[in-house]
Amino acid sequence: MTELENRILAEAQRLLSENLADVVIAFKQADTPLRPQPAFFTDAEAVNDLVYNGLCQNNLANYLTRYPREKKIAMVVRGCESRSVNALVLENQHPRENLYLIGIPCEGIVDWRKIVEAVGEDVLSVQDQADIVVVRTPKGEFTLDRAALMHGSCLRCTQKNPLGTDVTIGKPVAEQDPHLLRERVKNFEALGIQTRYEYFRQESERCIRCYACREACPMCYCEECFVDHTGPRWTESGVTPAGMQGWHIIRAFHQTGRCTSCGACERACPMDIHMTYLTDKLNTDMYDKYQFVAGLDAKTQTPFAAFNLDDKNRFVAGGTSK
Amino acid sequence: MDTAKKIVLFQCQWCLYAPEDQDWVDHHLPENVHLTKVPCTGRLDPLFILNAVQGGADGVMISGCVPEKCHFKEGNLSARRQMDEFSDFLNYVGYDEDRICFTWLDLQDRGRIQKDVAEFSKKVEALGKSHSLNTRSVLPQGGAHD
Amino acid sequence: MTYLLKKSEVNQTLRAWTSKAHVYAPQKVQKYAQFLPVGEDFELSVEEPHNTRFPPKALFLPQSETLLKYNPQKRELESAKTPDQPRIIFGIRPCDAKAVTLLDSVFSSEDNPDPFWQARRDQSVLVGLGCDQPCATCFCTSVESGPFDRSGLDAILTDLGDTYAVEPLTERGVSLFENLTVASAETTQTIQAIQEKATREMPIAFGREGLKAHLDELFENEIWEDFAKSCLGCGICTFLCPTCFCFDIVDEVRKSTRERNWDTCMFKVYSIEASGHNPRPSRRERTRQRLMHKYSYWLDHTGQTGCTGCGRCVRYCPVGLDIRAMVRKSVATPSEVPHVD
Amino acid sequence: MWTNPVNPNPYLPTPMRVLHAYYESTDRSLKTLELAFVNQQDRVRFFEKFNPGQFCQLSVFGKGESPLGVASAAWEGDFVRFTVQKMGLVTKALHQLQPGDSLGLRGPLGNGFPLADWKGKNLVIIGGGCAFSTLYALTKHVQHAQNRADFGELIVIYGARSSGLCMYKHDIQSWYQRDDMQVHQAIDVPEEDWSHHVGYVPDVVKQIAPSPVNSVAIVCGPPIMTKFTLPALVGLGFPPETIFTSLEKRMKCGLGKCGRCNIGSKYICKDGPVFSLAELNALPADI
Structure with a gap:
């Protein structure tokens, strides 16, 4: 157990034994070496299972909406998760006073797919060390450069340190250039409209409509999703271009001003579909147009919840856009 | 008929002040313009636009009331934010934003809708047929309706 | 009888089959393999020690499939056509082939056979590829199957390095592999040893007793x-x-x-x-x-x-x-x- | 290279036409449709297999399919009757149908009531709400002169929330005149001019206390009614093997393929919808 894990564990035990939390949401080692599992500790004794490392790929804020409002929830949060929590609190999904955030400055999530690419699918164990990741396989042991294994979203992360936590464990880490997200969007926009569509078409074509992206996203908590609505039916239900493209466009658009760029959707996708390039665009626009970044606090309303007489106006005579 | 570019017009039912303008929209729109009336531009869901685009619309036109003259006070203002972003977003995934046109009509804009529709039609004509996001086969003649 | 098929000749063999049937084989899509039709230009992807990410059940039960059409002229419903093309599915793993036989109990049931499933089943020849190196996530031996399970297959291949050993299991399988070199008795023994070793070395994930x-x-x-x-x-x-x-x-x-x-x-x-x-x-x-x-x-x-x-x-x-x-x-x-x- | 015999498409509905369509309840939530077959061979095929207790998938193209219990007996004529409660997309569309309109039907599906096993037995038929429709079919079947001698006593207990929601009013009214059966109707709360029972079905059953001797009880109704009626019958001494009920589930194919109506090792559409309480007790509590 690492020192960091020990400190999280101690905090979790304290919260549970002092009755400061009904549940501590963190990670435990799963039965497959590449993916630690979200864990829900309600008993100080059971916390020994707790793990924390770069392979913890889920956004734990996702589980917040499963609990009734009066539950006192303690949760391990990294930068993106703390932003998701803020966004959820803003949307009235849980009262902040019933939350206890154990912040962890994040070194970036190790993308298990990149490990698989490097060593093959058979992995016996993984050790996440400071700058390297040691992977044991039946073929032998591999030492990989951690930086090269980072998930795409983490490479562009603008908030590695958690925000508004009740306690922070670990040393703060240096934040990255906040323009990395914009750069990606601008590069994609420069590709030309045909190329952009072709890329979107190919990505959405692989969709199997398992909705893992939806279920992995903390902000997708609607009681009924638009794709499940039957009267009227908004999109085709099958794996048809209309259905798949419609799903990806609207799913992303529903996240406008809400998405915290955590990349959980992309990490959950079984078909390796790139999705964050869509939400990155929306996030960039929200910043450029309204200087808004989702989840920085739990008070500022999202741009779509408000409007201004001075908003950009393309409603002009003769249908001239822009 | 096959070559005429398909335009879907979403019209706020309050935006045309002159009865003859509404009459023109209701009964004399060019054949390639399909009308969908909405109670307010604020009622427009991105899905409306997307369904039009997926159904093969070569252009989408939205006509609404000018700021501060919305029948529902502020519907048009929140629509402006959303629709602006949505057309930016569609452009990002590959649907030319020039194919989406917004027009705000005021009390003195008598007869302007005709001009706007004509101008937009010309522009869409020049842009040609849109292929991106056109993924939903159109209704066969006499086919089942929703 | 066991035959030998050189790996270098596999592509050519598959291409030759396309003249009499639709041939499906695992090919790369992005970073994973998926069963796709074999065309003029294709690259076989069976290198990974396990099966395709998207299950080949989709070859028999497509994720989306038309059951009937509404004919607006006649104002009546018409059945969709059942597929009528012969197909050869190459490189399917035994677990996936066995799964197809399990699904037969649902879709080929006597009381109400599903015509779409049935048509695809009747016209498909399955050439399986046994798993000489099952992966850590595999557990076929724990559920009444194995890395060389023959259920549902018309022929099974065993990887011998630069050659595949071909064991036709049905008449359809035999008809696919004509004019191939017959494996020697010694090779046959090697094949058997490979198959037994793979089966034996797979850990049992759980007991099924009770x-x-x-x-x-x-x-x-x-x-x-x-x-x-x-x-x-x-x-x-x-x-x-x-x-x-x-x-x-x-x-x-x-x-x-x-x-x-x-x-x-x-x-x-x-x-x-x-x-x-x-x-x-x-x-x-x-x-x-x-x-x-x-x-x-x-x-x-x-x-x-x-x-x-x-x-x-x-x-x-x-x-x-x-x-x-x-x-x-x-x-x-x-x-x-x-x-x- | 290889040929196959092409099976008929079991998902293809047979064309039907609406003969009669009328509201069954005063609040217009229940509508009865009597459907005629467009093709004679379909009619013959249907009645060869039909048994009260079975259901059909009615389909309105563009809306989808909805499983509905058959509310008529074969002897009533060359039509099939359904009573539709307006609930979702399909049932709403079914409510809009007028005489002469066309629609599709797949069926009969499911097992139906085990009439052969019930020969010589007294029947206690207990229904509530719109689920009474299949029991109506059963009662009609038993009432026919050719079938009546196959069974002993016939008791029908039918409850509805209010008199306005009572179905098949005129016909049921005429049953009181019959000497070969007993009818008990109940509504939940008292109403003026209501001369029958008032109260919930389980209580009415306890009050009437039908004898379990050489009897079978058939219960169809909303889940809450079934939940309390089954133990009431057990309390009256009915063994679980003699209590039958019809289950409802979300269904799509009706053929035991789509998997939706699975409970334990059973598919409601194929192995049901009629189960005895003994069979239900053996199933996991997944209902």
Whole structure:
């Protein structure tokens, strides 16, 4: 157990034994070496299972909406998760006073797919060390450069340190250039409209409509999703271009001003579909147009919840856009 | 008929002040313009636009009331934010934003809708047929309706 | 009789088959392999020691399929055509082929055969590729199958380095591999040794002895709550599963068709009734349904487990839920047999 | 290279036409449709297999299909009757149908009531709400002169929330005149001019206390009614093997393929919808 894990564990035990939390949401080692599992500790004794490392790929804020409002929830949060929590609190999904955030400055999530690419699918164990990741396989042991294994979203992360936590464990880490997200969007926009569509078409074509992206996203908590609505039916239900493209466009658009760029959707996708390039665009626009970044606090309303007489106006005579 | 570019017009039912303008929209729109009336531009869901685009619309036109003259006070203002972003977003995934046109009509804009529709039609004509996001086969003649 | 097929000649063989049938073989899509039609220009991708990510059940039960069309002129419904093209499926792994035979019990049932499934089944020849190096997530030997299970296959290949050993298993299989070199007795022994070694060395993931009865007794147990806690409720495990077959039927008005799409018991909308009542309202019941269907209910229907141990659900679960571990934990949980009144 | 015999498409509905369509309840939530077959061979095929207790998938193209229990007996004529409660997309569309309109039907599906096993027995038919429709079919079947001698006593207990929601009013009214059966109707709360029972079905059953001797009880109703009626019958001494009920579930294919109506090792559409309480007790509590 690492020192960091020990400190999280101690905090979790304290919260549970002092009755400061009904549940501590963190990670435990799963039965497959590449993916630690979200864990829900309600008993100080059971916390020994707790793990924390770069392979913890889920956004734990996702589980917040499963609990009734009066539950006192303690949760391990990294930068993106703390932003998701803020966004959820803003949307009235849980009262902040019933939350206890154990912040962890994040070194970036190790993308298990990149490990698989490097060593093959058979992995016996993984050790996440400071700058390297040691992977044991039946073929032998591999030492990989951690930086090269980072998930795409983490490479562009603008908030590695958690925000508004009740306690922070670990040393703060240096934040990255906040323009990395914009750069990606601008590069994609420069590709030309045909190329952009072709890329979107190919990505959405692989969709199997398992909705893992939806279920992995903390902000997708609607009681009924638009794709499940039957009267009227908004999109085709099958794996048809209309259905798949419609799903990806609207799913992303529903996240406008809400998405915290955590990349959980992309990490959950079984078909390796790139999705964050869509939400990155929306996030960039929200910043450029309204200087808004989702989840920085739990008070500022999202741009779509408000409007201004001075908003950009393309409603002009003769249908001239822009 | 096959070559005429398909335009879907979403019209706020309050935006045309002159009865003859509404009459023109209701009964004399060019054949390639399909009308969908909405109670307010604020009622427009991105899905409306997307369904039009997926159904093969070569252009989408939205006509609404000018700021501060919305029948529902502020519907048009929140629509402006959303629709602006949505057309930016569609452009990002590959649907030319020039194919989406917004027009705000005021009390003195008598007869302007005709001009706007004509101008937009010309522009869409020049842009040609849109292929991106056109993924939903159109209704066969006499086919089942929703 | 066992034959030898040089790996360097595989592409050529597949291409030659295309003159008499549609040939499907695993090919790379992005970073994973998927069964795709063999064309002029194709690259076989069987290098990974395991099966394709998207299950080949889709070759028989496509994820979306038209069942009937509405003819607006005649104002009546017409059946969709059943496929009538002969097909050869090359490189299917034994777990996936066995899964197809399991699904036969559903779709080729005597009382109501599914014509679409039936047509595809009748016209397909399955050339399997045995797994000489099963992966860590595989557990076929734990569920009445094995890395060289012959169920459902017309021929099976064994990897011998630069050659495949071909064992035709049916007449259709024989007809595909004519004019090949016959393997020597010595080679045949080597093949057998490879097959036995692969089978023998696979660890047993869980014991099946009394499993069904035990699971049935655990129906109301809290372990399901435990499993469901981290479950996202997405459809990955069931959509990638080679034996999951549930589907939904919807009318696509704009296309004037009635279609069926894969569906999954993991979704809330799957079981919700018109009245709003949902017999499986939470992830607890849904997770239980998935596992119980495979490890208990299938046994009542076919006498076999409805899982072939392909390991896809284990490999791709975003929260690392492992069905093997779920079964193991169930086994370790003592059942409190309810009193029957 | 290889040929196959093409099976008929079991998902293809047979064309039907609406003969009569009328509201069954004063609040217009229940509508009865009597459907005629467009093709004679379909009619023959249907009645060869039909048995009270079975259901059909009615389909309105563009809306989808909805499983509905058959509410008529074969001897009533060349039509099939359904009573539709307006609930979702399809049932709403079914409510809009007028005489002469066309629609599709797949069926009969499911097992139906095990009439052969019930020969010589007294029947206690207990229904509530719109689920009474299949029991109406059963009663009509038993009432026919050719079938009546096959069974002993016939008791019908039918409850509805209010008198306005009582179905098949005129016909049921005429049953009181019959000497070969007993009818008990009940509504939940008292109403003026209501001369029958008032109260919930389980209580009415306890009050009437039908004898379990050489009897079978058939219960169809909303889940809450069934839940309390089954133990009431057990309390009256009915063994679980003699209590039958019809289950409802979300269904799609109706053929035991789509997996939706699975409970334990059973598919409600194929192995049901009629089960005895003994069979239900053996199923996991997943209903």
